Structures are given as structure tokens and as C-alpha cells.
Amino acid sequence: xxxxxxxxxxxxxxxxxxxxxxxxxxxxxxxxxxxxxxxxxxxxxxxxxxxxxxxxxxxxxxxxxxxxxxxxxxxxxxxxxxxxxxxxxxxxxxxxxxxxxxxxxxxxxxxxxxxxxxxxxxxxxxxxxxxxxxxxxxxxxxxxxxxxxxxxxxxxxxxxxxxxxxxxxxxxxxxxxxxxxxxxxxxxxxxxxxxxxxxxxxxxxxxxxxxxxxxxxxxxxxxxxxxxxxxxxxxx
Amino acid sequence: xxxxxxxxxxxxxxxxxxxxxxxxxxxxxxxxxxxxxxxxxxxxxxxxxxxxxxxxxxxxxxxxxxxxxxxxxxxxxxxxxxxxxxxxxxxxxxxxxxxxxxxxxxxxxxxxxxxxxxxxxxxxxxxxxxxxxxxxxxxxxxxxxxxxxxxxxxxxxxxxxxxxxxxxxxxxxxxxxxxxxxxxxxxxxxxxxxxxxxxxxxxxxxxxxxxxxxxxxxxxxxxxxxxxxxxxxxxxxxxxxxxxxxxxxxxxxxxxxxxxxxxxxxxxxxxxxxxxxxxxxxxxxxxxxxxxxxxxxxxxxxxxxxxxxxxxxxxxxxxxxxxxxxxxxxxxxxxxxxxxxxxxxxxxxxxxxxxxxxxxxxxxxxxxxxxxxxxxxxxxxxxxxxxxxxxxxxxxxxxxxxxxxxxxxxxxxxxxxxxxxxxxxxxxxxxxxxxxxxxxxxxxxxxxxxxxxxxxxxxxxxxxxxxxxxxxxxxxxxxxxx
Numbered sequence: 001x002x003x004x005x006x007x008x009x010x011x012x013x014x015x016x017x018x019x020x021x022x023x024x025x026x027x028x029x030x031x032x033x034x035x036x037x038x039x040x041x042x043x044x045x046x047x048x049x050x051x052x053x054x055x056x057x058x059x060x061x062x063x064x065x066x067x068x069x070x071x072x073x074x075x076x077x078x079x080x081x082x083x084x085x086x087x088x089x090x091x092x093x094x095x096x097x098x099x100x101x102x103x104x105x106x107x108x109x110x111x112x113x114x115x116x117x118x119x120x121x122x123x124x125x126x127x128x129x130x131x132x133x134x135x136x137x138x139x140x141x142x143x144x145x146x147x148x149x150x151x152x153x154x155x156x157x158x159x160x161x162x163x164x165x166x167x168x169x170x171x172x173x174x175x176x177x178x179x180x181x182x183x184x185x186x187x188x189x190x191x192x193x194x195x196x197x198x199x200x201x202x203x204x205x206x207x208x209x210x211x212x213x214x215x216x217x218x219x220x221x222x223x224x225x226x227x228x229x230x231x232x233x234x235x236x
Numbered sequence: 237x238x239x240x241x242x243x244x245x246x247x248x249x250x251x252x253x254x255x256x257x258x259x260x261x262x263x264x265x266x267x268x269x270x271x272x273x274x275x276x277x278x279x280x281x282x283x284x285x286x287x288x289x290x291x292x293x294x295x296x297x298x299x300x301x302x303x304x305x306x307x308x309x310x311x312x313x314x315x316x317x318x319x320x321x322x323x324x325x326x327x328x329x330x331x332x333x334x335x336x337x338x339x340x341x342x343x344x345x346x347x348x349x350x351x352x353x354x355x356x357x358x359x360x361x362x363x364x365x366x367x368x369x370x371x372x373x374x375x376x377x378x379x380x381x382x383x384x385x386x387x388x389x390x391x392x393x394x395x396x397x398x399x400x401x402x403x404x405x406x407x408x409x410x411x412x413x414x415x416x417x418x419x420x421x422x423x424x425x426x427x428x429x430x431x432x433x434x435x436x437x438x439x440x441x442x443x444x445x446x447x448x449x450x451x452x453x454x455x456x457x458x459x460x461x462x463x464x465x466x467x468x469x470x471x472x473x474x475x476x477x478x479x480x481x482x483x484x485x486x487x488x489x490x491x492x493x494x495x496x497x498x499x500x501x502x503x504x505x506x507x508x509x510x511x512x513x514x515x516x517x518x519x520x521x522x523x524x525x526x527x528x529x530x531x532x533x534x535x536x537x538x539x540x541x542x543x544x545x546x547x548x549x550x551x552x553x554x555x556x557x558x559x560x561x562x563x564x565x566x567x568x569x570x571x572x573x574x575x576x577x578x579x580x581x582x583x584x585x586x587x588x589x590x591x592x593x594x595x596x597x598x599x600x601x602x603x604x605x606x607x608x609x610x611x612x613x614x615x616x617x618x619x620x621x622x623x624x625x626x627x628x629x630x631x632x633x634x635x636x637x638x639x640x641x642x643x644x645x646x647x648x649x650x651x652x653x654x655x656x657x658x659x660x661x662x663x664x665x666x667x668x669x670x671x672x673x674x675x676x677x678x679x680x681x682x683x684x685x686x687x688x689x690x691x692x693x694x695x696x697x698x699x700x701x702x703x704x705x706x707x708x709x710x711x712x713x714x715x716x717x718x
Contacts (some may be wrong), residue, residue: 002629005633016711017715019712022704022711023701024709025701025707026700026701026704026705029580029704030697030700032700033699033701034697037692037693037696040682041689044319045319045680046681047395111703111704114699114700121680122682122688123448123680123682124680126276126680128278128280129278129279131278132278187512192266204279204284205277205278205284206275206278206279207275207276208267208273208274208275209272210266210269213265216266221258221262224258228251228255232248232251
């Protein structure tokens with residue numbers, strides 16, 4: 001745990017001493033503001049459903065950009081070898097980096113708490129639904145951070161890692177919208193692999209055990225793949 | 237093969253195998269766990285997961301494995317509540333889909349997928365069609381949503397799950413109920429497809445699991461009697477008087493707790509059974525200043541508070557009647573008879589009894605006419621205290637117009653089908669579909685003026701990014717200062 005916290009701190013410092021975190025925060029909060037405003041004007045409802053649905057999709061493109069640096073940069077600078085030969089367990093490195101990117105996401109979500117406050121001022125939002133919607137969004141962010149980290153571990157080039165991350169995540173979004181492209185039966189089966197199908201219940205105020213399992217496994221599998229990918233440098 | 241390659245192959249294949257094994261286990265566990273999913277609803281109205289009763293009915297339906305197809309059509313785009321209606325309906329059908337493997341649901345955009353609407357014979361936005369084998373139940377928008385409150389507090393509520401729950405009950409029940417329409421005296425005929433017939437009402441009733449059949453007591457092969465399977469009897473505008481035997485049979489039917497609906501016309505034949513249950517049909521024609529344009533004899537009815545008219549009042553649907561006879565419950569009321577007015581004119585209405593015309597139109601003349609509001613439809617509930625009923629409570633509906641149910645007006649009046657179907661439901665005691673109880677979901681609206689929106693735009697779009705930029709600038713300045 002000590003090692004994990006050390007890695008997390010180091011990553012957080014890198015985020016916040018460079019303009020990266022602030023740029024991401026500013027862009028993300030701007031987009032969130034636009035989605036919120038559009039949602040309120042279009043539906044007139046005291047609900048964050050439109051906003052959080054759109055924010056989840058935005059994460060497909062934003063998070064790989066946030067995580068692309070984490071392993072690719074270490075490899076490019078040659079510090080990964082140092083990290084691998086240090087007494088820090090590899091699992092702590094992987095989880096620490098993932099936790100740092102997830103923390104940045106949580107800070108971005110913290111910035112969006114202005115919107116429920118606005119809803120409470122002008123209406124009577126369903127706080128249960130607001131809470132579960134955020135929980136769903138955190139699930140998506142957790143999974144996408146892990147996937148972005150995996151993409152970053154595959155290649156030395158940051159931009160290429162970011163693009164690989166986006167390409168890797170796109171299918172998880174698109175299968176939820178594949179009815180028009182695929183036969184009904186296949187689209188129905190593939191839908192379960194998509195993120196949107198598992199976010200839907202959260203957005204309605206429902207915590208479904210299978211959705212929680214999906215997001216936990218999504219994260220765990222990509223963290224495991226990242227571990228394997230980085231570890232492969234030891235024997236390749 | 238050198239040792240480096242051998243080592244890479246060993247590690248590589250090992251890593252690949254472990255990865256494949258992990259992913260396979262995760263997927264298999266997903267498949268195994270999915271049927272045992274636990275859903276916890278944290279929403280305020282607990283409306284996001286199905287009620288226990290609906291889940292039970294789905295399990296019963298699942299027992300024989302026959303697929304239940306639910307096709308929900310979208311609300312009319314551009315209407316104020318369309319977003320809420322579509323979202324509520326879409327969520328519900330998806331929840332039903334989750335809950336049972338035999339449910340196949342589909343949310344259809346009414347405007348874009350007209351072919352689906354045509355195939356199912358759906359003509360109204362927001363309709364839900366539930367099918368199981370040959371059985372089918374249609375739920376209209378007004379059965380799924382209702383307005384509650386008054387004035388500024390008026391809000392829309394979603395009753396979809398209760399309505400679909402009851403539709404499941406209908407699908408499970410193989411029994412259909414039979415309502416008989418008396419014929420032989422010039423009444424409206426359920427097999428008549430002409431504008432003055434009842435074929436359209438029979439079709440609407442069929443969807444409700446009611447079979448509307450002819451009852452000819454005059455041409456009976458045996459001693460005339462109301463059939464044992466009758467759930468209700470209609471006597472819609474007889475043109476010649478009923479025989480004494482028929483009148484006795486109808487009163488006997490009421491005495492046994494049966495539902496009877498009678499419709500008369502101005503200056504027409506009035507069955508004597510009407511007088512026995514305490515309804516008088518005064519001379520004259522019901523008129524009102526508020527008329528269905530361009531007709532002079534079609535007063536716009538006002539709905540009184542009753543479960544038959546509740547949905548019509550909520551949705552502001554107009555029921556069109558033509559040439560209406562006035563009705564009056566006896567004063568003082570008969571003991572054991574509870575009479576409720578369903579339809580009446582406004583205060584500007586009256587009972588016209590002739591007199592001079594002004595510009596070709598009838599006018600209220602206090603000397604000969606009777607001032608309104610004038611009743612056009614009454615609902616009576618007769619208990620044993622009335623002495624007319626031997627068993628339970630009998631229901632009698634009396635209408636001052638039979639044309640309201642005719643093929644012509646059923647197609648013309650926006651509220652006529654609802655009124656007709658609700659009358660039949662009440663008559664046979666299917667109150668469940670009239671008074672929806674359960675747990676309605678309310679739309680949570682924002683009260684935002686255009687000024688609020690303008691101010692909000694800058695706050696929600698500008699404030700967050702600005703804070704992030706200020707923080708970033710502060711950090712940059714601090715680092716430069718070091």
C-alpha cells in the first residue's frame with residue numbers, strides 16, 4: 001500500500017505541476033456546462049440524465065488522452081526500466097497510476113456538482129437518481145482509465161497510445177447503438193458488452209448487481225492486461 | 237531454437253493462456269450471475285424497478301413460455317410533455333425486458349416507423365400494444381398518463397406499470413365477457429357497419445376482451461331470457477316500446493345484480509324500467525350555447541366527477557353527442573339508489589321545448605324552457621335497500637343519446653371511444669382499469685424563466701472552466717516565483 005500511495009502521489013504531482021490537469025478540467029467542465037444547459041432547455045426536467053449520459057460518452061475520447069502519457073512517457077524517457085527494477089511491486093505501479101488518473105476524473109466530476117445545486121435551486125431533483133448516476137459515471141471512468149492505461153503500456157508514442165485507447169473504447173460505446181448496423185439478435189447479444197447498457201440502470205436510480213460486476217470486471221481485466229503488458233518487458 | 241526464443245515462447249504462451257482463461261472466466265461468471273441479478277432502486281418514487289405484483293405476473297406468463305410482445309409508440313414530438321412521456325415509456329418497457337426472458341419489447345418512433353403502426357393498426361401517438369399469441373391489449377396514452385393537481389400545480393403522472401400490469405391480467409385470462417345489445421325494436425345493432433350501427437363499438441370492446449352480441453328476446457326459440465353468460469345488457473334507443481315480458485326480464489336482470497345501459501332519444505320511446513330505477517326523461521331537447529361546431533344540436537358536455545369520466549376530464553377530450561334527451565334523477569332520490577351525473581351542459585345550457593327561433597337558432601325562453609345545467613348521462617348504483625335488487629349492487633347507466641356510440645360519432649368525437657369503453661368497463665364492474673392505483677411517477681419540472689435561463693447559461697458554461705483556468709494560472713505563477 002505504501003508503494004501504491006507513493007506512485008499515486010508522484011502521478012498526481014505530474015498532473016498538477018504541468019498544465020495537463022487544468023486544461024482537462026477546463027475543457028471537461030466547459031463541455032459539461034454545455035450538455036447541462038442543453039439538457040435543461042430541451043427537457044425542462046430537474047434531472048442530470050442528459051448531462052451524465054453525454055459525459056460518459058465524452059470520456060471515451062477524453063480519458064485515453066489523460067492516460068496516454070503514463071507508461072508511454074516512462075518508456076520513451078527510459079524510466080520504466082528503473083521502475084521495473086526498483087523494489088516497488090509492479091501491481092502497485094499499475095494500480096497507483098490508475099488510481100491517479102481516476103482521482104483526476106473524480107475532481108472533474110466534483111466540478112460538475114454545481115449542476116445538481118442549480119437543479120435543487122430551481123426544482124426538486126431526485127437525489128437518489130443523482131447519486132446513482134454519479135456512481136455509474138465513476139464506474140465508466142474507472143474502466144476507461146484502466147483501458148487507457150493498457151493502451152499506454154503498448155507503445156512508446158503518447159499520441160499513438162491515446163489513439164489506440166480511443167479505438168479500443170469506441171466499440172464499447174458503439175455496440176449499444178448497433179441496432180441499425182447488425183441483425184436484431186446479434187445487436188441484442190452484443191448490447192450487454194457495451195457500456196451504455198450498464199449505465200442505463202444507474203441513470204434511472206437503480207444499482208444492479210450485474211452492472212456493478214461489469215464495471216468492476218472491466219477495470220480489473222484492463223488492469224490485469226496492463227500488468228501483463230508491462231511485465232512482458234522483463235522476458236521479451 | 238535458442239534459449240532466448242524458448243524462454244519468450246514459454247513466458248508468452250503462459251501469459252496468453254492466463255489472460256484468455258481470466259477473460260473467459262469473467263464472461264462465464266457474467267452469464268451465470270445475470271439471472272440472479274439484484275436490483276436496488278434508490279429513486280424517490282421507487283418507480284424504476286417493477287412492483288412485486290408485476291414481477292409475479294411475468295413469472296406466471298413465463299410458465300407456458302409464450303412470448304409477450306410489447307410495442308410502445310412514441311408520443312407526439314413537439315408536444316410539451318413528449319420528452320417525459322417517451323422516457324418514462326422507454327424505461328418501463330426496458331425494465332420489463334430485463335425482468336423476463338419471454339418479454340420482447342420495442343420502442344417505436346410513431347412518425348418514422350409508420351409501417352409498424354399500420355401493421356398493428358395503431359393510429360394514436362403513445363399507444364402501447366401488448367400481444368401474447370392471438371390475445372392483444374392496447375393501452376392508450378390517456379391510460380398511461382394522467383394529470384393531477386390544479387392550476388400551476390398541475391403535473392403529469394405516469395401510470396404505465398399499473399396499466400401494463402392489468403393488461404397482463406387480461407392476457408392471462410382466457411375468459412372473455414359477453415355484453416348483449418338488445419335488438420328487435422330499431423335499436424343500434426352491434427353487427428351494423430353503417431354510420432348508425434354499433435360495429436365500431438363492438439370492435440373497440442373486443443380489444444377489451446368483451447364480446448358485444450345481439451340479444452333478440454322477441455325471436456327466441458325458447459322462453460325469452462337474458463343469457464347466463466351475460467356480463468351486461470345494452471338497450472340503445474328502442475324505436476318501439478318493449479314488451480311487458482322484455483321489461484320484466486330487464487328488471488329481473490337488474491334485480492340479480494346485472495349491469496344495464498339504456499339510451500333514449502328526445503321524444504322517443506322510454507322503457508318503463510327507467511322510471512322504476514328513478515330516472516325521468518322530461519320532454520325537450522338538450523341545448524347549450526357551447527356547441528360542437530357547426531352543429532346546432534350537439535352540446536359540448538361537461539364532465540362530472542366519476543371514474544367513467546375522469547380520464548376524459550383529465551385529457552380535456554370532447555365527447556360528441558347529437559340530439560340529446562334530458563335526464564333527471566327522481567327528487568327526492570329513491571332509497572337505495574345512488575345517482576351520479578356523468579355528463580351535463582354548462583350553466584348556459586337548457587332544455588329546449590320549442591318557441592321562436594332567432595336567426596334560425598333556438599333560444600332559451602324562460603317561460604317554456606328549463607334552465608341548465610341539464611343532465612345528459614347518469615350512472616346509478618342500486619343497492620338492496622332499493623327493493624329492486626336481490627343480490628349485490630346493480631349498475632345502471634342512462635344516456636340521453638345513443639348516437640354517441642354509433643359508428644359515425646365514435647370516429648368523429650375525440651372522447652367517444654374512451655367514454656364508450658369506460659361505460660362498458662364500469663357496467664360490467666371492471667373498475668380496475670378505470671381507477672388506476674399503484675405508484676405513479678411524477679415529472680420533476682424546473683421552474684425557470686427566460687431570464688433565469690440566460691443567467692444560468694453563463695454560470696454553468698463559464699464558471700467551471702474559469703475556475704480551472706484560474707487555478708492553473710495560480711500554479712504556474714507559483715512555480716515561476718520559485
